[in-house]
Amino acid sequence: MASHHSVDAGIAWIDGATRCLNEEDVPVRAARGRALTKDIRAAGPIPGMDRAARDGFAVQASASWGASSYNPVRLPLIAVTAGEALPAGMDAVVPLELAEPDGRGSIEVVDAVTAGANVERQGAVAASGATLSTAGTRLGAQHIGLLTDAAVSVVQVVRRPHVCILVVKPVKSGGWEDSNGPMICAAVERDGGVVGACVAVGRERTALASALAEAGADIVLLIGGTGPGTDDQSAAAVTAAGELALHGIALCPGETTGLGRIVSGSPVVLLPGAPAACLWSYELFGGRAIRRLGGRNAELPYRSREMATARKIVSALGMTEICPVRNGRGDTVEPLPSFAETGLVAAVSADGFVIVPEGSEGYPQGARVSVYLYDKR
């Protein structure tokens, strides 16, 4: 492991090594959360014809002129419900409360309507050729509704990234139960990836190199064996199986993160085996790569907000540090014991976290900081 690279250098490497995957066809109904690869335009006007905007009776507006409660006008009874096409020749809808059926196929209208009244005109929602959804959009319920309504049944979306997770066995693996694999699987799924495999591998260089060489995936996450010890062969295995680009990043927790590629060209992210370091290395590098491959927003998938510090936040100069925080009085946050001290407990106790960049020693009390917030409910 050479001297530490900056987090920014790691992010730049990830961004250079990943781009949006190719597209696939998916039925609109199954496309929630997927990212469109191209704009979708209306094949015709929406609605395709003039239609009733509310329940009532279709009329020719001019025939209602002069109608009042003193002078009801008798017209043919043509009931229409909201959304229904207006019958030919009709150009307005008289609402239910302004007409009375006479029981003999006619209505008595007690107020005049103008042409177009209570009618949704052809093309009112969207003209033919109008953009219904733009490339890059992640589809939500509203898009699925609109596109189905516009008779679009299949959409082109970015393929979901296939992820191979290799978990390096510890030196003494008797009774060992891996917790990093399940944790990272959950994070990959959150980020839109598909876990193709999550398997344990021996920590010897040859075992690791052949597991890497066989990994048919859009990205490989290799967890553990990333440190400087003689039993730590993950970095050497990446070198043997392709190219190790960066190893050792000034990130706490996550110092032994590594980045590289296997011969197929797929990126490999080396995640440290210590759980909190594994998580943060994933969030900043592995997750970013997966989000980019899948056409999602590359940034951390947490909402962030500017808040004041209720107590000072201390961080080591020269390291980007992830500092867990909890809500204080008012709109403030205060630091919790670090990830280095309490591991994942910090992540589950915290209301959020602050990222202190490597050039900073932290923030004094009362400083305005950008806080990433966990959604705990």
Next chain:
Amino acid sequence: MASHHSVDAGIAWIDGATRCLNEEDVPVRAARGRALTKDIRAAGPIPGMDRAARDGFAVQASASWGASSYNPVRLPLIAVTAGEALPAGMDAVVPLELAEPDGRGSIEVVDAVTAGANVERQGAVAASGATLSTAGTRLGAQHIGLLTDAAVSVVQVVRRPHVCILVVKPVKSGGWEDSNGPMICAAVERDGGVVGACVAVGRERTALASALAEAGADIVLLIGGTGPGTDDQSAAAVTAAGELALHGIALCPGETTGLGRIVSGSPVVLLPGAPAACLWSYELFGGRAIRRLGGRNAELPYRSREMATARKIVSALGMTEICPVRNGRGDTVEPLPSFAETGLVAAVSADGFVIVPEGSEGYPQGARVSVYLYDKR
């Protein structure tokens, strides 16, 4: 349909009619996004024993005292990797760079260490009995990692609400293709519900009442046929199949929303058939019910932020109106054509929306308003 009820009255009815469902056992690995029903405590200290906090050599600290580069101290070579238990009798770890193996089973230590140096003490992460995750928490990757590490393999979480969606056929159903069902299915899944059935039913009262009576679900969403027209029998069908509590809510779009129960006690939400009204009625009432049943945060699942209006936002007094907005210059929003005018196009073109309560006629230019934001990427 009687006089309009307020949105607040509708929300109060939903809150009174729904409470968190019972729990079920789920493997931790499959529990991402699920809500815990009880606190989870550590069955023992974490870690369960003193373990190496970094790669190096396990030593008895006192044996290293006096060591320096001028006076290396020879000690037995006991290599440990981070996370590994300290061998009996050892109480510190000498980092790799401060010791040199001599190739004959010993190391030469060039700096003294104190007891506990580079050791993660038993219980440092969590004491036995400490709370690892609290009831109500929606599990994220970090919880799955921590709980697996603590040898918790199964958790008790709120059962996912089963939802029956009944879509009322239009009066003229030839060539009709429903878009509300797919849209609402997507929204239900987003909110953690399981769509047990999404079926079209005839609009006659008897057909609807028997479909309602047969709906075995935690909640029923009945879409369409909610208006005042003679062909609109959804409200009457709920009365026939149970109890119609409220019909007609001062919400735009979504005026013909209805709320009630079927005989089994499950709530029924009547969603208007016009797509934008259907969506908003779902968001405020149906979705809220599903989120509550599933133990989630009941509020709208959008992040919100206070922003200034770049142009005035106009709304009718007496109606709660959902106003689509787009980002303006700086930290501002400006109104877009309403949902009433452009239907779902407003929802897909907008960057977010503002909810103008029924007692307000809108906001002047420059007002600070709470904006709900769509995540479009």
